[in-house]
Amino acid sequence: MNQEKNFPRIITGGLLLLLLFTMLILSGVYIFLLTLLFTLLAMWEFYAMFWHGDEGIGGRLISLLMGGIILTTGWLSQEALLPIIGISFIFITVYTLITSSHSTALYFKQVGILLFGIFYIPILLVPILWCTPLEQFFLICIVAISDSAAYFVGLTYGNHKIWPKISPRKSIEGSAAGLIACIIISSILGVITGKANILSFIILTSILGIVAQLGDFFESALKRATHLKDSGTILPGHGGILDRSDSLLFVIPTYALLKSFIVYF
Template sequence: MAVDHAADIRRTITGVLLAAGLLVVLWCRGWPLLGVILLVSALGLWEFYSLFWGPRGRIPSRLCAIGLGWAMLLLTWMRRPQDALVCLGAGFVLAALSFLFRWDVIEEENAFSSSGIFMAGLAYVPLLLLPATYLSTTKLIFVLAAVAASDTAAYFIGTRFGHHKLWPRVSPNKSSEGAVGSLAACVLFCAVYGEIFGQAGWLAFALLGVAVNAFAQLGDLFESALKRSVHVKDSGSLLPGHGGILDRADSLLFAMPMVAVVDQWFAFF
């Protein structure tokens, strides 16, 4: 596979800047972290809806979803997760009303699709971002670094040594070699992290690395399938060398909730 060195440079510079910015925000914690979470939620939702509704389609629905997403995140930040779920339920009620009125007026056979897309956006972005509002700095750094190791290894190994397609219909550019490299890098990082900082030891962290990588690759493939279904290459162009917010956060959105659930049952940190 041909290597685009200019793309590698853009990707590396953007990645370094993102990592530096995230470290500063995580060190500050508090309102700066919340602000970044809310920004990622809003941009991610906008990109998600743009995939299906076009760059400027259904603006009121987008703003409503962003408001509901922010409410979910703010309420979880304030230790009121039960109220965050109420906001998700409110989103479904609004989507149901939208479907009823649209179907009553024009009787579209696919009138429910827009309501389904509205709810899918809420479930995909702000709901999966909720753990970022309550996980400790140590745990956030761990999952961010593990996912970054997975994504970086997948990209550089895949572009240089990838010859066998992983799942061509879903993502024609992803290779089996990149997937194996991603798994190896994630497990190695987690094992080293566990040996140095963890309470559970390197072997338990290596197994956690397998799970983190599986969910990270699943998130990457899911977003790739979304883009393929609407025939676009990237979810956006905000991040040079990476694409949009969803292109950068797709793996994290699946891996972070998994780590949050595991953290409730096992003492890794």
């Protein structure tokens, strides 16, 4: 393993976790503001995969505005969330219709990308604001454990590629290590801090561990389709915000659904 190459990754990861845990301790408006910042940066990176420079800038800015409004509404009033999502759909489709009406193919391509960016990032992130600080901590730990174990084990022992057409560097060994570490460590953490029994947490962490890796694969497919190595460069050793939150985007709504059946915390 190249220690010098991984040093920026480790330092950046440590600083990110420190920032996240500080916000979780403060909770309330602080975790909302951090989530809002991450949302807007991730959305910008997502749209930059498809448009470069100032190309499509109007649609991108409107989508970022709508994404911020959706997240804020989800934090303040769950009842108003669905209507706001509908209004966002109307705004974006009408704006794109006005600016791209000369080409039907261009219109549907642009509106599809803009709307997908809203669905993929702010809408999937909203349920994290309905979680307690302990739940937020638990979900972040699941993703961090899964990602770290998969990366370092895969880097050292990964000889069998799991899905080379989507992500050539990911291995079966790394994927298995990420899932096993996620199940063991997160289940122990859940039993210590939560209300459910060990079996419930094993099932929960197994599902979330698999979903986390699917989120990672999906973002890898996006980058491969747009011929990019990383979604951005803002995080040394990690790439962009979207590179660090791809797993979490799939984990959050999955947990929100599962906890409607079982009280974990």
